[in-house]
Amino acid sequence: MLKIKDLHASVEGKSILKGINLEVKAGEVHAIMGPNGAGKSTLASVVAGKEDYEVESGDIVLSDENLNELDAEERAHKGVFLSFQYPVEIPGVSVTNFIKTAINETRKAKGLEDMPAKDMLKLIREKSELLEIDRKFLSRSLNEGFSGGEKKRNEIFQMAMLEPKLAILDETDSGLDIDALRIVANGVNKLKSKDNAVVVITHYQRLLDYIVPDYVHVLYDGKIVKSGGKELAHELEEKGYDWIKEEVNA
Amino acid sequence: MSKYTEDDLREELKTKEYEYGFYTDLESETFPVGLNEDIVRAISKKKDEPQWMTDWRLEAFKIWKEMTEPEWANVNYKKPDFQSIAYYSAPTAVDPNKTLDDVDPDLLAMYKKLGISVDEQKKMNNIAMDIVVDSVSVATTFKKTLGEKGIIFMSISEAIKEHPELVKKYLGTVVPTKDNFYAALNSAVFSDGSFCYIPKGVKCPMELSTYFRINQAGTGQFERTLVIADQGSYVSYLEGCTAPSRDENQLHAAVVELIAMDDAEIKYSTVQNWFPGNAEGKGGVYNFVTKRGLCEKNAKISWTQVETGSAVTWKYPSCVLKGDNSVGEFYSIAVTNNYQQADTGTKMIHLGKNTKSTIISKGISAGKSQNSYRGLVQINSRAENARNFSQCDSLLMGNECGAHTFPYIEAKNKSAKIEHEATTSKIGEDQIFYCNQRGIDTEKAIALIVNGFSKEVLNKLPMEFAVEAQKLLEISLEGSVG
Numbered sequence: 001m002l003k004i005k006d007l008h009a010s011v012e013g014k015s016i017l018k019g020i021n022l023e024v025k026a027g028e029v030h031a032i033m034g035p036n037g038a039g040k041s042t043l044a045s046v047v048a049g050k051e052d053y054e055v056e057s058g059d060i061v062l063s064d065e066n067l068n069e070l071d072a073e074e075r076a077h078k079g080v081f082l083s084f085q086y087p088v089e090i091p092g093v094s095v096t097n098f099i100k101t102a103i104n105e106t107r108k109a110k111g112l113e114d115m116p117a118k119d120m121l122k123l124i125r126e127k128s129e130l131l132e133i134d135r136k137f138l139s140r141s142l143n144e145g146f147s148g149g150e151k152k153r154n155e156i157f158q159m160a161m162l163e164p165k166l167a168i169l170d171e172t173d174s175g176l177d178i179d180a181l182r183i184v185a186n187g188v189n190k191l192k193s194k195d196n197a198v199v200v201i202t203h204y205q206r207l208l209d210y211i212v213p214d215y216v217h218v219l220y221d222g223k224i225v226k227s228g229g230k231e232l233a234h235e236l237e238e239k240g241y242d243w244i245k246e247e248v249n250a
Numbered sequence: 251m252s253k254y255t256e257d258d259l260r261e262e263l264k265t266k267e268y269e270y271g272f273y274t275d276l277e278s279e280t281f282p283v284g285l286n287e288d289i290v291r292a293i294s295k296k297k298d299e300p301q302w303m304t305d306w307r308l309e310a311f312k313i314w315k316e317m318t319e320p321e322w323a324n325v326n327y328k329k330p331d332f333q334s335i336a337y338y339s340a341p342t343a344v345d346p347n348k349t350l351d352d353v354d355p356d357l358l359a360m361y362k363k364l365g366i367s368v369d370e371q372k373k374m375n376n377i378a379m380d381i382v383v384d385s386v387s388v389a390t391t392f393k394k395t396l397g398e399k400g401i402i403f404m405s406i407s408e409a410i411k412e413h414p415e416l417v418k419k420y421l422g423t424v425v426p427t428k429d430n431f432y433a434a435l436n437s438a439v440f441s442d443g444s445f446c447y448i449p450k451g452v453k454c455p456m457e458l459s460t461y462f463r464i465n466q467a468g469t470g471q472f473e474r475t476l477v478i479a480d481q482g483s484y485v486s487y488l489e490g491c492t493a494p495s496r497d498e499n500q501l502h503a504a505v506v507e508l509i510a511m512d513d514a515e516i517k518y519s520t521v522q523n524w525f526p527g528n529a530e531g532k533g534g535v536y537n538f539v540t541k542r543g544l545c546e547k548n549a550k551i552s553w554t555q556v557e558t559g560s561a562v563t564w565k566y567p568s569c570v571l572k573g574d575n576s577v578g579e580f581y582s583i584a585v586t587n588n589y590q591q592a593d594t595g596t597k598m599i600h601l602g603k604n605t606k607s608t609i610i611s612k613g614i615s616a617g618k619s620q621n622s623y624r625g626l627v628q629i630n631s632r633a634e635n636a637r638n639f640s641q642c643d644s645l646l647m648g649n650e651c652g653a654h655t656f657p658y659i660e661a662k663n664k665s666a667k668i669e670h671e672a673t674t675s676k677i678g679e680d681q682i683f684y685c686n687q688r689g690i691d692t693e694k695a696i697a698l699i700v701n702g703f704s705k706e707v708l709n710k711l712p713m714e715f716a717v718e719a720q721k722l723l724e725i726s727l728e729g730s731v732g
Contacts, residue, residue: 048687052679072686081687088684091675092702101698102688109689141702158688 001026001197002047002166007058009046016042018222020058024166027194031208031233032201034219035241040201041085043219044170048082049075062166076102077109079165083155083172090142095154096124098142099161106162127160131187149180156187167191168199173207185210205237218244284333287311290438293337297407300414310427310437317431323593324622324654327562330501330536337439337472401454402447406474409445416447420478424507424544424570432503432538432564436472440505443474448483448514457712458487473504479514479549486517488715501536502560508543508551512573515550516543519711520567521719524559526726531589531618534561541565547573547602554710556719557584557594558726566624568597571605571633578607581707583719585700585726586619586651595625595656600636600666609640612704615651616727622654629666636666644674645703647696647727675703697724 002024009017016039024030034040046053047060049072060067067075090098104114115123128135133153143151152172159167169188173181188211192198200211208216208230216232217224220241225248226232236244282289290311294304319329396403402413410417427437448454479485489506502524510516518541527534537560543551553567569578580596598607607627615621621644629636644653655672677699685695700723701708708716 050683071691072683073689073691076687076689084684084687088678088681090681090684090699090702092705093698098688098698101694102685102690105691105694106689162688 001028001063002199003059003061004047005059005061007043007046007060008056009042009058010054010056011042011052015056016053016222017046020219020222020224022217022224024197024199026165026197028215029192029198029200029211029213031213031216031230032199032219032224033203033205033216033233033236035245036203038219039222040203040219041170044082044168044199044201047075047168048072048080073105074109076162076164077106081159081162081164081167083152083159083167083169085171085174087143087146087151087155089144089146091144093142095138095140095142095157099124099158102158103161123161127157130190131157131160132183133157148175149177149183152176152180152184153187156184156191160187160191164196166197166199168201169211170201171203172200173202173204181207182210205233208233220244220248283336285311285335285337285439289337293439293441297410299407299410302414302418303410306422306427307438310434311439313428314431314434314438317428317434319431323564323624324620324656325562325564325591325593326620327536327591332435335501395455399452399455400449401452402445403458404445406440406443406445406476409476413445413447416478417445417476420507420509421476422507424509424542425505425540430540433505433540436474436503436505436540440472440474443476443504445475446477446485446487448479448485450480451482452480453483454485458485471502473502475504475506476509477507477516477518478509479511479516481511482513483511484515486712487519488712489518489520490522502538504539504541506539506541506567508541510543510545510549510551510576512547512549514546515552517552517554518543518567519554519715521556521715521722522559522563523722523726525561526559526588526590527561529588529617531561534590535559536561537563537565539563539565541567542570542597543568543578544570545573545576545578545602545605548575549573550577550579552579552581552710553596554581554707555583555594556707556711556722557582557592558722560592561590563590563592563594565592565594566596568599569607570599570601571607571636572601573605574602575604576602577605580607580609580611580625581710582611583614583704583707583723584612584621584623585614585723586616586621587726588617588619590617590619592620593622593624595623597626598628598638600627600629600633600638603632603634604636605633606637607639609638609642610706611640611642612707613642613644613653614647614700614703614723614727615644615653616647618650620652620654622656624656624658626658626660627668628659629661629663629668631662633663634665636663638666638668640668640670642670642672643703644672645700646674646676693724693728696727700724700727 004020004022007017007020020043032040046055049070055068062078062080065078100120107115143154146154172184176184185207188198200207200213213230216228216230218226226244287308290307291304294307422437425433427434446458477487508516508518524535524537545551551569555567557563567580571578578598584592584594586592595611596609609625611623613621613623623642625640627638627640640657642655646653653674657670659668661668677696681699682692682695685698701720704723708719711719
């Protein structure tokens with residue numbers, strides 16, 4: 001589904017990703033772990049198409065289609081979804097209005113008509129029930145005054161509505177207490193299928209107790225320096241990242 | 251009560267008997283440039299006005315001559331040379347040879363985006379219209395509906411002749427001739443405008459928009475409006491049209507006076523979209539407007555404005571809350587882009603007891619524009635328990651524009667309660683990227699953010715108007731974030 005080949009990227013002339021190779025197949029969950037500053041969030045932003053980042057070389061391919069030259073919204077139309085570490089506030093725009101706009105813009109890009117209001121409401125009802133979201137929440141301004149947990153649930157709700165092929169969860173566990181973490185992780189698990197793929201970016205192992213990865217990769221200094229199964233996450237939890245650094249630098 | 255909409259009108263006109271007779275006297279008479287007593291007299295004569303009106307104009311002219319152009323506003327422009335303007339030009343005539351093909355394609359593209367009907371496009375570009383919507387029959391249809399309720403709605407020129415007692419009694423009572431430089435100028439030379447009287451206890455059954463939009467879109471540069479709501483009556487008045495008017499007139503100085511008698515309510519909504527000048531700041535309209543309403547006991551006046559046009563805007567729709575328990579409201583969205591400058595806000599003058607006012611102002615600045623809110627809340631010594639709530643929010647796009655807030659508060663009564671809130675925010679790249687990531691392109695993202703920001707004010711507009719105003723906001727800000 002997702003193939004990243006020898007990806008080099010920089011921001012303001014500073015090289016951050018230094019040759020990333022990654023292949024994620026449909027139905028798989030991959031975790032990308034690593035110390036602060038390793039380039040985890042940059043990787044997420046680059047895949048999503050954030051303009052500030054310069055792709056110097058390499059390819060990002062989704063379902064055999066090269067994304068390199070596509071704008072962020074076009075990548076979204078192709079099925080890339082990024083759950084943000086810090087979702088932004090948009091005052092005066094309700095969650096419902098926002099997601100309706102997102103869905104209809106995506107449909108427009110595919111040459112489809114707007115989703116009929118009746119179908120939209122039905123979809124909203126289904127997905128909010130699936131994720132146990134109070135529908136009152138949906139009429140509030142996007143992320144305005146939301147708690148950390150509400151913000152992340154809102155991200156997962158949008159993911160549920162947009163049904164992406166590839167979902168990248170950037171530090172979805174940050175700022176969540178254990179109950180919120182469980183709710184968010186349950187949501188992701190319910191949305192997982194054999195047709196989509198999930199990339200979980202996290203600093204800590206605890207989220208991976210709930211969203212169990214098939215593969216774990218360690219990102220350090222802009223490269224994936226180690227890959228393994230879910231045991232690798234436990235090992236990192238126990239030993240920290242220093243031994244990885246030593247291994248790399250040795 | 252069901253509202254009478256434009257669609258209803260079209261339906262009605264379709265089923266009406268074919269009325270032949272669209273016929274316009276092509277008149278191209280324009281007065282020589284410059285302003286003096288003779289010109290004022292000539293305007294009055296041309297309009298066949300009674301002597302008292304001529305005298306009133308002359309008095310205003312005398313006052314104007316003694317006044318100087320105000321300079322306190324936060325705007326910078328080359329002062330117009332008042333002696334190089336022609337003060338009367340015959341109502342813009344229809345050119346029988348002109349077709350829509352002769353109109354600037356950019357303008358047509360904009361109309362299309364706004365969903366303006368072809369007939370209206372023609373009207374706005376002085377192109378002869380199809381017989382179905384000729385102004386005479388429209389006027390007749392409306393006048394009949396309104397006439398049954400005793401509502402008077404006509405041009406101020408007609409009103410001067412047909413209802414002199416009302417015009418004489420109220421004209422200049424809310425905005426006195428000597429109020430300010432532009433008001434004095436307007437009083438001397440006003441070209442035309444609207445007059446509206448709602449009798450006691452009557453609720454006007456329709457938004458007074460349709461009529462205005464079809465019939466008054468081409469009113470001159472010195473517009474004069476007088477709206478009188480008698481005791482216990484209600485009227486919602488919509489001014490302007492949402493389509494861009496590429497007016498060649500450099501200077502617009504309008505005066506609007508509202509009078510809400512005991513228990514009456516007036517809702518006055520404006521969408522102003524005069525030519526803002528080009529992207530380099532050349533051209534564009536100077537819009538210097540005086541709008542004020544007087545509230546008697548238990549009366550209420552609401553001003554709602556969406557200001558997206560003009561190169562320079564100087565405008566403060568105000569309320570004089572004279573009667574006890576009267577209410578004044580001001581809801582405003584002012585958008586400036588490129589080199590536009592707007593200095594706009596309101597004055598709430600609390601004279602009566604238990605008077606209440608609300609001010610919600612949303613300023614959106616983009617490009618190299620400057621956007622200022624200027625407001626006065628004045629609580630008089632006898633205004634016991636007066637209340638005011640003001641909220642001024644500014645939204646900035648890019649790094650080269652400016653947003654300014656000048657709130658003045660004068661409270662002379664200790665029981666007054668005044669609240670003022672202000673925020674300034676910027677459309678961030680993060681917000682745009684967030685929207686992009688969800689499949690929403692940058693233009694649409696800006697529109698979404700701006701509409702969210704303006705929502706409290708947009709909600710105050712009548713439905714049909716609100717939708718167009720939203721589109722207008724999008725268009726005004728197109729290309730403002732690269």
